[in-house]
Amino acid sequence: MSDPNELLTVPRELFVPPVVWVDDPATDGFVSVSRTEDEPRWRALVETDGPVVTQVDDGRTPPGEVGLHPSSSCSQPYLVAAMLDALDVRPGDHVLEIGTGTGWNAALLSELVGEHGHVVSVEVDADLAEQARRRLTRAGHTPLVVTADGTEGHPPHAPYDRVICTASIREIPRTWIEQTRSGGVIVTPWGTDYGDDALTRWEVHEDGSASGHCGTSLAFMRLRNQRRNFLVPTEQQINEAETSTTRRGGRELYEMVTFCQASFTIGLRVPNCYLTVDDLDQDHRAVELHDPRSTSWARASLVRGEHPWTVHQLGPRRLWDEVEAAHHWWSEVGKPPPRQYRLTVSPDGTHTVRLHTPHGEHRWAVTP
Ligand SMILES: C[S@@+](CC[C@H](N)C(=O)[O-])C[C@H]1O[C@@H](n2cnc3c(N)ncnc32)[C@H](O)[C@@H]1O
Incomplete structure (x- = not known):
């Protein structure tokens, strides 16, 4: 990976909100940390190479109460840099981001595309989108922040050279492939229902298909409409x-x-x-x-x-x-690591994963 400091050119503290959430073993949930009440603790969280949870339970749990599920965060700087590195943004590029969150990554993308490029960032949560717009303006960045379901992409500004999703997914929406130019790149955390996700990099082809491979393992929150579910028996x-x-x-x-x-x-x-x-x-x-x-x-x-x-x-x-x-x-079959698998999405949207072993090729159709 390139030097993360070359990619992380915007201070994170400009984008992390004054109230964040931390895992709390005593309550088995998430409790709030306020910058006004405990600046050293807030700062320690922001300056550490870890994710900072910025919203729980889709915003339904107010500060002071115990939250159950993280629903937005400012992602771990190491992973933000790894994803930007894989995305390989060039000056002048048109970039679509799904999952604006705090707006930090949208600011980093804006720096990378420069004055001749353009960034559109889509956030499903109206409050988060509004806060991100305000922070971006204050920091002097001008991406377009759209409040919408990012699985639809953002057709008015397509085609994009680069698409990055900062939440994890189980399937690549067709819209993202359709809105990426041929030869363009999509970077997203992707995984099955079981276990962690992989950082995946996909290249979009002329015929409307895309092919990709897995990189490092990561744990991201899922897109709201592709969340995992579980069962609690009595x-x-x-x-x-x-x-x-x-x-x-x-x-x-x-x-x-x-x-x-x-x-x-x-x-x-x-x-x-x-x-x-x-x-x-x-x-x-x-x-x-x-x-x-x-x-x-x-x-x-x-x-x-x-x-x-x-x-x-x-x-x-x-x-x-x-x-x-x-x-x-x-x-x-010899304990193949994830990077040995090849991923494709055909023009009809079918996801296929392939693995070559000394015993032949194995294929899985990944069904939604
Ligand atoms: C890990 S956070 C993104 C971090 C962000 N890029 C940053 O720099 O702070 C994931 C975000 O994806 C948003 N999200 C979840 N489902 C979405 C959807 N269907 N469309 C758009 N955004 C979505 C969440 O609300 C959350 O803010």
Whole structure:
């Protein structure tokens, strides 16, 4: 990657709002930190190379209360630089950003395109879009900030040379490909339902298709309309669930939940399955699998010193068995890392992932 300091030319503190949110183990949620009340803590968050959560629960939880889900953030500087590096913006480019958030990335893009380029940034949340507009104007940047659903792109200013999405997605909307010029580039966090996402870079072709590959692993919040979902069974349902044990050990479990190990492959082979990992206490970790569509759920309880571990499975799918089988397949074909896979979207919108192994080519159609 290029030197991040060459790309991160706009101070982040101009864009982070005066109230931010931090993970709070005591409440198992997010609590607010106010710049007016605790400037050193606010500043420490802004100056650290980490994401800063700027909104929770789509803005429904006010400061002072406990939030449950981060819904907007100022992304981690290292990843912002990695994404800009992959996007390879040139002076004079026309760029579309989806997910304005604080406006910091839109300001960085405006610097990169220069006075002859143009940036359009789309934000679904009207309040966030308005705040970003104000900060951008104050900082002397003039991108067009549009309040809309970014999955529609922004047709009036198409075609774009570059499209960047700063939320993660499960499928590339056709509109983004249609609004990118042939030879143009789309950069977005992309992933299956299972596990983390990959930073992906796609090139758009003359025939309306796009092809891409995976880079580094990252955890971004999803676009609002492509969010993952999970299932919370009742105690009674769990007590009635099918119970078995798994012979898998700690190393295999680590591979199953880690993106640069098996989790990318598992996500392709076990569709519509969402993974959560919870450290319940120092000696007890719960790995859960959720498929709300078929109301299937599984939990492996990893208790220190109690191997083989207990597995509970509920619903028509045996999600744990599917994940174990996918992990086995990944081991058999030589443990391919995500960067070995090739991604394509055909002109009709079908997403296909390909993997070449010494045993031949494997393909998956990624279904929405
Ligand atoms: C990680 S934040 C973006 C960070 C931002 N680029 C910055 O520099 O601060 C993701 C943003 O995507 C927005 N978002 C989610 N779904 C969206 C959608 N369908 N269309 C447009 N924006 C969306 C969220 O409201 C959130 O502000």
